[in-house]
Amino acid sequence: MNTSLNIAIAAEFSLTSKIVTYLEQTDLAIDQLSIADIYPFNEEQGIRFHHKNIAHQDFADIDWHNIHYLLFAGDIEKVNLLPQVAQAGCIVIDIKGICANLTDIPVVVPSVNEQQLSQLRTHNIVSLPDPQVTQAALALNPFKQNLNQVFITSLLPASYSSQEQVEQLVGQTAQLLNGIPLDEQQTRFAFNVLPQLKANLPLQLSKIFPQLGQAIFHQVQTPVFYGMAQTLTLQLDYMVDPTQIITEWQQHPLVKYYDQPLITPVTNGEMENDQAYCYLHISQLEQTDEQLTLWTVSDEQGFSQAQMAVELLISLNREEH
Known part of the structure; x- marks a missing residue:
């Protein structure tokens, strides 16, 4: 070649x-x-x-x-x-x-x-993989030898579905703010949350981490235009030093870890608007017994x-x- x-x-x-x-x-x-x-x-x-x-x-x-x-x-x-x-x-x-x-x-x-x-x-x-799986896999990678089970809640923006849904959300938001009711036949995206279902996400994650015991995804469609957030709850075989995990995230070229401030899809969009690269943003790492929770945010189209x-x-x- x-x-x-x-x-x-x-x-x-x-x-x-x-x-x-x-x-x-x-x-x-x-x-x-x-x-x-x-x-x-x-x-x-x-x-x-x-x-x-x-x-x-x-x-x-x-x-x-x-x-x-x-x-x-x-x-x-x-x-x-x-x-x-x-x-x-x-x-x-x-x-x-x-x-x-x-x-x-x-x-x-x-x-x-x-x-x-x-x-x-x-x-x-x-x-x-699907952007939900990409975002989760990058965050989970430091735990891959020790990960028994993970629960992932994905808060999905309109852009995750399509640009058309972004435009629908824009139009509905403007219409409702102007006091104009929506057509009763329309699916309401503005000021609303809806269940979402994307099958086979656990299968995709298991192809990346074959040793993973179980992965459960919960998916919620939110009235956000761009940017996906996830909460991950990890069940580990044995506890790890959180500072070691944080150091690994901080050394990763595609990841940024924050003690403060809390990064959300909106603040991430504002922050990355003029940047050359996007990142996976991780924060809110909490540890109890053999369980860890964390919060992640990324631009699912620009990054994932x-x-x-x-x-x-x-x-x-x-x-x-």
């Missing part, structure tokens, strides 16, 4: 834009970057890479033999596009984890279980999808060379 890379991105506009921003900050030798159209962009939604417009191509028209990596963020309905890509020798990075539940597809969180990239060549596809996809690409390229 040539050291100069040809890379394609298949994602909606917002995520594509964030991926390109992170790619610009890497040392990867990218010869060609293109957008494989699976979602329509508006006319004004042009994206530039190092000051040059990125060309769009119809997915079906691309010669995948000439593409080294596809960063793919399609939904499950588009999974049938992937076999032709992988069979042509192009490595697929499955950003949304739509292949993560398949038995022989490696599920990899950069810096946590990159050794599983050795399984890549079975199908030329590697999956990031865009930035982690680029981190995974860097790791893959390093393995290939």
